[in-house]
Amino acid sequence: MARRRFVALLLLGTAVSIALVAGLGPATQPASSTAGEPGGHGARSGGPVVPPARARAAVDRLIGLGEPVRCGGGREPVVALTFDDGPGPLTARTLNVLRRHGARATFFLVARQIEAWPAYDWIPRRQRRRHAVGNHTFDHVALPGTTGKELARQIGGARDAIADASGGEVTLFRPPYGARDASVDTSVRDHGMLQILWSVDSMDSRGIPPEEIVANVAAGIRPGAIVLLHENRGTTLRALPEILDLIARRGYHAVTGPELLAIDPPTTAQLRAGTCP
Numbered sequence: 001m002a003r004r005r006f007v008a009l010l011l012l013g014t015a016v017s018i019a020l021v022a023g024l025g026p027a028t029q030p031a032s033s034t035a036g037e038p039g040g041h042g043a044r045s046g047g048p049v050v051p052p053a054r055a056r057a058a059v060d061r062l063i064g065l066g067e068p069v070r071c072g073g074g075r076e077p078v079v080a081l082t083f084d085d086g087p088g089p090l091t092a093r094t095l096n097v098l099r100r101h102g103a104r105a106t107f108f109l110v111a112r113q114i115e116a117w118p119a120y121d122w123i124p125r126r127q128r129r130r131h132a133v134g135n136h137t138f139d140h141v142a143l144p145g146t147t148g149k150e151l152a153r154q155i156g157g158a159r160d161a162i163a164d165a166s167g168g169e170v171t172l173f174r175p176p177y178g179a180r181d182a183s184v185d186t187s188v189r190d191h192g193m194l195q196i197l198w199s200v201d202s203m204d205s206r207g208i209p210p211e212e213i214v215a216n217v218a219a220g221i222r223p224g225a226i227v228l229l230h231e232n233r234g235t236t237l238r239a240l241p242e243i244l245d246l247i248a249r250r251g252y253h254a255v256t257g258p259e260l261l262a263i264d265p266p267t268t269a270q271l272r273a274g275t276c277p
């Protein structure tokens, strides 16, 4: 059953892509976090294509439920690679590796990186063209204990800066270190964003060698997995081709976070329990 639904989705996606190529689709892409290149990115990559409006609706529904997301429902062969802490000097190479493998991903950006490094300010727009862009605060600080104006700056201020830099709305948020408290959860909800955590920690931030990063991802991926990676580590970049090969070999597609949530949404019970299948 799951397979049939997935194939139907592929066909739907292909039809949408053909319509866009043929000029039947909208002249401009909607300003959602999954807006892609005109022409339909998925058709070129061979992966599933989720119409931006459907991906956006999946995120909106989850924002309404108000619980953080750790993974999908575990029923469909999709995984979401997420890259934190950029943009930076290795981002362009990360994007090139993803493109060569026909993969899409989600980038949780640090607003200060964009403002303090003018050399990186073109990157968020390029990331959004094909991938999804999320908010990883202004200064990459641990948020628990932060209140008031500072919390609003780290969550809302960063959201606005990243939206400006990437040229579209930002509806996804990931707290640095996954560290949250009740004030953080409330502020993210009040700013109309969805918290995306992860189900697989590649442990790349610990400075382990590429083969261990690959092994950690290999041990963790299953349908609906969300994988934590970092976009500015040479070891992660060296591990990435093997991670993408592994995903393809096992019959998964690497999609954006919103696409994963549209294709394989977590159940409400799963969200409330904070667990993954």
Ligand SMILES: [Zn+2]
Pocket (backbone or CB within 6 Å): 084, 085, 136, 140, 176, 177
């Ligand atoms: Zn981080």
